[in-house]
Structure formats: C-alpha cells, structure tokens
Amino acid sequence: MEPGEVSRQQIRQVLLFFVCLGGSLVCSETWRYSVAEETEIGSFIANMLKDTGLGVEDLAARGARVIFDDYKPYLWLDQQTGNLLLNEQLDREALCDLTEPCVLNFQVLFENPLQFFQAELWVKDINDHTPTFLDKHILLKISEGTAPGTSFQMDSAQDLDVGKNGVQNYTLSPNPHFHLKLQDSDGGRKYPELLLDQSLDREKESELRLTLTALDGGSPPRSGTALVRVLVLDINDNAPEFERPIYEVQVPENSPLESLVIKVSATDLDAGINGEISYSFSHISKDVRKTFEIHPISGEVHLKALLDFELIQSYTINIQAIDGGSLLGKSTILVQVVDVNDNPPEILMTSLTNPIPENSSPEMVVAVFSIRDQDSGDNGRMVCSIQDNLPFLLKPTFKNFYTLVTERPLDRETKTKYNITITVTDMGSPRLKTEHNLTLLVSDVNDNAPAFTQTSYTLRVRENNSPGHFPGHLVDVGGTGTLSQSHQYEVCLRGGSGTSEFKFLKPIIPNLPPQDSEMEESHSFLSGFGFN
Secondary structure, eight states: OOTTOOOHHHHHHHHHHHHHHSSOSEEEEEEEEEEETTOOTTOEEEEHHHHHOOOHHHHHHTTOEEEETTOOOSEEEETTTTEEEEOSOOOHHHHHTTOSSEEEEEEEEETTTTEEEEEEEEEEOOSOOOOBOSOSEEEEEEETTOOTTOEEEOOOOBOSOOGGGSEEEEEEOOOSSEEEEEEEOTTSOEEEEEEEOSOOOTTTOSEEEEEEEEEESSSSOOEEEEEEEEEEESOOOOOOEESOSEEEEEEETTOOTTOEEEEOOEEOOOOGGGGOEEEEEOSOOHHHHHHEEEOTTTOEEEESSOOOTTTOSEEEEEEEEEETTSOEEEEEEEEEEEOOSOOOOEEEEEEEOOSEETTOOTTOEEEEEEEEOSSOGGGGOEEEEOOSSOSEEEEEOSTTEEEEEESSOOOTTTOSEEEEEEEEEESSSSOOEEEEEEEEEEEOOOOOOOEESSSOOEEOOOTTOOSEEEEEEEEEEEOOTTSOSOEEEEEEESSOTTOOEEEEEEEEOTTOOOOOHHHHTOEEEEOOOEEO
C-alpha cells in the first residue's frame, strides 16, 4: 500500500460503519494510513472528509483536531481541504526501534457534538542503514586439536532497519579451513557460526585472516564487513561449563548505576592457560551492550546504564566462558525489569470554555482533557476527580479522555466564579498525584427585572398644596441582577391634591454627580399612591 493510501475494502468498511453508527460518541472502526519514513514534510496522507462523510465547513465549526497518543504533532489537519498532511519527517528507527510494524495511534476529535475517530499511522521502513559489526576485528583462538565440524559463534551485525531491509545473509572469504553456517536466534535474527572443515596445523600455519560480510535484503543491498583473525593454539580438550544453562534475575528499574545484577561461574578441567576462563557477552543487541557489562575474570554482571521499565521490560543476555584454548561454554541470563511507581500522572487540557453563561443548559461541555501514566499495572491505574459540592461533573468518554460538564443551571447573582481542581491519582505505592487548577467565570445574562420594594406607598401632604416638589418624600425601588442595589427617588405631584399622578424627579444615590433638570424629570409614572 502506497504512503497515505487506504484500501478500498477499508473505505467500504468505514462508510458502512457510519451508516450504522447513528451519532455514537466513539467510532469503533480504526482507520489505517501508511507513510514511508523520511517522507518530506507536507506530504499528503489522506482526506478526512472522505472517511468521515462530513463537509469541509464542519472541520472548523466543530474544532476538528488530530491527537496522537504520545501528544506529538506528527500530522496536521488542513481545515480548508480536510487533508491530513505530514507535519514532520519521521524516522522509523527512532520511533519504534526494532518493533515491526511501527504503528502510531491517534484520534481525530470533533466537538459540538463531541465525537472521536480512531486511526493508526503505519510508518514503513526504507533501507537507509548499513549492517555494522560492533567489533570490526574479531579474534578467535582455536586449538590445533579441534575436531572438524566444531562451530564457533560470531557476533551478529546490527542493522537498524527491519524486515527485508535488515540483515539477511552472511558470507565468508574463501579458505580451505572454514565455512559459514547461519543460525536463528530466539528473537528471529540470524547470526553466523564458523564451522571447521579440516584440522588446523599450527606448525604449518599459525594464523588465518578471514573477511566476514553481512548483507541486508534491500534493493540494492547494503553490506558491512569485519576482519576475523584466527590464532592456532596447542591442544586443549575440555571446554568450560557453566553452573546453570539459564540464569534468571529480577532487577528494579530504579537500581543505581554499577549495581550488581548477577554473578555467573563456569569451570574448566584443563590446567594452565587452557584452564583459564574469561567471561564475555555473545551476539548481544546494542541495548544489552549499552546497559550491562560483565567482568571477564569474576563473571559479575553490573549495570552501566539506568533501566526504564516503560521502554524495555526484559533483556536476554547470551554469555560465554572461553578458556585459554578458545573453547567455550554457553549460558543465558534472563533479566526481568521490575516496574516501580516513578511516573506521576499527566493531564493534557484539550479544550476549555471560559467564561460560562449562567443560563447554560445542564451537561454543557466545559472542558475536554486526557490523562495518562507511563507506569504499568497498579502503578499506571488512575483515578480522576474534582471537589464535592460543585455544580459540575466529570464524565469519562474515550480511552483516557474526560469531559467536565455542568450538572445544573448556574446563577451568577449567587456565585460569579468557581475554582475547580482536577486531581489524578495513580494506584501505585507510594501513590503519585497530579493536580490541574481551573478558574471558571460565570457570565451574566439579563434574567432579573427591577422591582418596587412595596406594592403601595402613602404620602401625607397638606391640603390645597400646589403641584410641585415635595422634598423628603422618597420611594424605594429595589432590584437584583444587573440592577444590583436599591435606589430612592424624589417625587412630586403633577395635578391637584385629589389626583394620584406624580412623577419621579431624580434617584437619591450617595456620591452620585448631580444631573440636569431634563434628566431629573424625564420619566413619569402612574401608580397607586394614596395621599392623606
């Protein structure tokens, strides 16, 4: 499948799924896209409009975005066209090492309504690395009494590429004494062995020089070489033997550098130089080589790099004991890395609505966020919560995504803001937690009308009074909402003493600057005031 191309069968499955989906929150179908590593930035991957069945106007209106599981922006969504484009040049070896296939999981998120679509980006390998021997010069000491058919293990070449682009074959320069045989390791890799075809004679030839070549399966193939130097020694008829064929050990991931992992031991019945044993690793990976070291005399294996359970959970270390005559014994160390709770939970806020109108309907989405913990087991299990007695709820949605929604209507006149603490706690020992604080403001809407503090008022005035100003006769008008304080007004009679028509002259508010008379007499009211 070419980069960015989705098979016709997958497209039909996606279309069928949307017909049956009926507005579900999470799309259960997983879209699969592919791209070759080292592809240029901006390259086309796929068109989201074809897969989702949405229009281009929905992308911006619903805040469409791409979120990878490790939060890195490998792709970006062009909201003008719906195209998924490559946002950075990908290196498959840096992303997935030797893991095949190399899959980057991501989601496409839409809001209003909230929907998640699951997808995978498969990063294809290209043949951009050459096989390399960690030791360019290999020294073999072989007794002249060694029987034909004896095999000698050689370290395998390392190639960061995978599949057919990895190491596929080895060759040996022509010679009358040895030929090459390929063996399969437990991890599926091939490693070379030298097989002795005819006996050596130190008196005739004390040293041989051979060229070992590793070839990958790319087109054209790449190759790397190492020089094999064979020193022919006098007879040694006993090979070293380890105490156990397999050693198993558990090591906490927080073990300090130079920690003792295990001590191995082998014995050799020969005497003198033929009975002297040296320990070493055999056809090991680069991860083992950079993490562990073995003392050639004592057989103690120590840490020379820190362990990280989240990256590598176990190691298989092949060891050998070689005596002075180059005979060897084999064993294997299985190292199990034990997880400790060394990673606190993480919170990533995806979207936030702030401020919130006080007339918002219940279950309005205020925030969308995700949580993760890189530890495993109980150390990676998380509990997410907020304080009690708040008009908000946390709702789990998809994978580790949560939404913060309103539980009931809000009232700005009662409370203008809320301080919310999102707390994520793992279940490890000791428990680690992470908090994220939000201050949500409640915006006002005009939902309260002014109101008189009394349904009727009685003003006592002298008879035969002419219309005019009655100083000191005040009327209280109270209110809530935008009219947040009570006011007093001076009134005057418009007609004679037998009328109930009067007008408001001006509000009596402390420290209010005086207003002109036109403003003071601008409002007339008819009300049920009685006069005595």
